[in-house]
Amino acid sequence: GAVVSQHPSRVICKSGTSVKIECRSLDFQATTMFWYRQFPKQSLMLMATSNEGSKATYEQGVEKDKFLINHASLTLSTLTVTSAHPEDSSFYICSATSGGEETQYFGPGTRLLVL
């Protein structure tokens, strides 16, 4: 099946710093990638949708200047949390689809802790 990786799996940073999370599709070309955030005991909340080579589409309430998304190639999307604060601590998960395929394949997630 399709494999999506994320790096790092876990990151701890100081308040005010920026953190970059990578999402890679390993064995397929991901025309569309999605970024989700999940707080404890809650469901996944879509943050943004990115298509290769174009600007990401952000969901309502998600600050595009704080959560920078780059989808520069068909196998890589990055999410940069700028000036992170403790309330940004969460589980960030990416997913990817290929062409007209229906299924989203999820990465293993990145746990961010901002001190």
Next chain:
Amino acid sequence: QKEVEQNSGPLSVPEGAIASLNCTYSDRGSQSFFWYRQYSGKSPELIMSIYSNGDKEDGRFTAQLNKASQYVSLLIRDSQPSDSATYLCAVKDNAGNMLTFGGGTRLMVKP
């Protein structure tokens, strides 16, 4: 606003029993339906997808879809303790690739 509703549970069943997980959705334009399983601290993994009314079976899992009632369910036969997890229902419309997730149902299978 598109909504996907699930009972949060926990749903507790004995080992070997059938677990029945339910999901309702608000958008009649929804075309694709997915069940994901999420273990604590892990990301979701796809169990089944279903697109047409009726039943779809895959091993111990059966997905059921009723578009008229806007209802989709997942049955797990011969439940095992390893099935204990949160099950997420996800719905996609025909306008794009975006999934709308339900809040998830926590299933506990007791030995």
